[in-house]
Amino acid sequence: MLVINGIHKRFNAGTVNEKIALSNLSLTLEEGDFVTLIGGNGAGKSTLLNCVAGVYPIDQGSIIIDDIDVTKLPEHKRSAVIGRVFQDPMMGTAANMGIEENLALAYRRGQFRSLNWGISNKEREVYKQFLSQLDLGLENRLNAKVGLLSGGQRQALTLLMATLKKPKLLLLDEHTAALDPKTAEKVLQLSDKFIKESNLTTLMVTHNMRNAIEHGNRLIMMHEGRVILDINGEEKQHLTVENLLKRFGQASGEEFADDRALLA
């Protein structure tokens, strides 16, 4: 489904601030894989997702989604097959537009934007149905401006927008990190539900080791721009946080540097 071939990403090349964010990284996701991705601060997790989504061009290597080489495609074209939820709840929705308008934009992801009316009545019914699954009462507020919603509501809506038109690949970058624990749990449950229902190939970054262990069928750990652990199947089901920390130490020769993960 997703094939990442030896990609390399350097920021600020040739300056004192030069930073190798991804170094010869290769990774293959099978259809229906739900991969959780962890790693310390600055390990390159967000950069990896951004490179896959086309936010940054890569210096070397190639990215192939469903047998199509997207390495040279601009971000908006890749969006046709990629759904994304960001860490910042403000980032995934248009605050000045209504809930239904945001959903309508997402419903047309990857399509030419014509001069047809932006929302049809038929769609509204579909949106209501989906919104009621969120269980946040949003189905009765189709016209409300998204800017009026709480962070958790916006994140749930963004998740719905990312999956409304089934993506080939779902990228979640710490999408519950900015939420309070209860809301975070709820949004995570919803993610699980949508991913299972549509059998979405997913790459989910989290700083919470327990979440990384409990969700998905495969766990990947990154360190200094490389994949250093890749655990799946039976082995993943028996993982514990201590166990994971130990294996991180063995693989990287360092202690795990992410306060948030250890506290969680």
Add this chain to the structure above:
Amino acid sequence: MLQIILGAISLGLLWAIMTIGVYITYRILDIADLTVEGSIAMGAAIVAFSIFNGMNPFIATGLAFLGGMAAGLVTGILHTKLKIPALLAGILTMIALYSVNLRIMGKANLSLLRIDTVFTSLENLGLSPNNAVMLFGFLSVAGIVGLLYWFFGTEMGCAIRATGNNPQMARAQGINTNNMITLGLVISNGLVALSGSLIAQSQSFADVQMGIGSIVIGLASVIIGEVIFGTRNFLNCLISLVLGAITYRIIIAMVLKMGMPANDLKLFTAITVAIALSLPVFKTYLRPIKKSITGEDL
């Protein structure tokens, strides 16, 4: 007095078209586009030169609209393709247009006295010159408001709004934000040039200098309209803009009537806009005070 107000209303209707153009960039795209200072004069220059040389005034006005669109396209390409910051891209086009407008007219100003304009056909029906401008202005504004209300409700229009509101989100939803920004600039500057062409015809005079300060007049009209007439929904916003442009013209007519020297007009407008734009800052100063009184987090 009534005469002055009627005059202000008809002029305000013509400026309303420009105000709508400014609104598209400033509010919908979230860009302060200075191209308008050049494209308003460009509209005037194109229409004046064309009519002066015997072209049908309606076709000449349409040509002015196209000219403004071309100016917007240039700014759009400078900004989205050549990655020049929007403000600077607008300034570059504006400066370039000054020379272009001089070339179009061949001199710094052109008089259209005793030459047929789009308003003449209405005057021939027996309307006074001012009423002709008012009727034509009203019909044009109504048509444009209706058209834009429709357009920004379409898929493409929604994509432009999303681009201005949150470009990252727009790209994540597959929208080509560069194209949408350029399209917005094209429509905006087309309207501004159309407005310039009508203003020139109504005053029978085109001047390369006429764009100076027009962005500030546009912003003043946008803000006056929003504050006084509301922003409940998109249609309300559009109508507020029109009323804002008219109100601005009435205010200006009043202060001139009260004896303010015409040379101080631009200073007056700039101060008005500066105060209006800084209102949010004053509000943040007031917020902690209000909070300490009510105990509420706003």
